[in-house]
Amino acid sequence: MTEMMGHLSLSHFLVVGGLLFCFGLMTVLTRRNAVAMLMGIELILNGANVNLVAFNHYVAGGLSGQIFALFVIVLAAAEAAVGLAIILAIYQMIRNIDTANIASLRQ
Numbered sequence: 001m002t003e004m005m006g007h008l009s010l011s012h013f014l015v016v017g018g019l020l021f022c023f024g025l026m027t028v029l030t031r032r033n034a035v036a037m038l039m040g041i042e043l044i045l046n047g048a049n050v051n052l053v054a055f056n057h058y059v060a061g062g063l064s065g066q067i068f069a070l071f072v073i074v075l076a077a078a079e080a081a082v083g084l085a086i087i088l089a090i091y092q093m094i095r096n097i098d099t100a101n102i103a104s105l106r107q
Contacts, residue, residue, distance in 0.1 A: 013054030020047030034087045034097045038080060045076045 024043025031037050049069040056065020091097050 010054055010058040013050055013058075017047045017050035020044075020050060022047075025053065032092070033098050034083075034102075036098055037099065038083045038087075041083075042076055045072055048072060060091065 024040045027040030028037050032080050052065045052069045
């Protein structure tokens with residue numbers, strides 16, 4: 001595997017991870033749709049995973065980065081399941097998943 005990545009340095013992976021993080025952050029901040037916001041959060045977590053695995057490969061060695069990335073993937077799956085359940089419950093109540101309308105649930 002190292003032979004295939006001979007011309008790629010740590011900075012290449014950090015740029016990709018940073019771009020994923022920035023795209024996810026931009027999605028979360030600009031979208032009003034709750035499902036799109038969840039997808040932005042997933043992009044943020046995947047950007048962090050790329051950085052974890054890259055630092056592990058180029059700096060630390062061993063398996064600690066992969067284990068942390070696996071933990072983040074499991075956490076992201078649980079977050080997506082809970083988030084989608086909440087979105088479905090809100091959709092059943094108000095027939096809309098626009099985050100501006102969620103504030104109307106307060107009474």
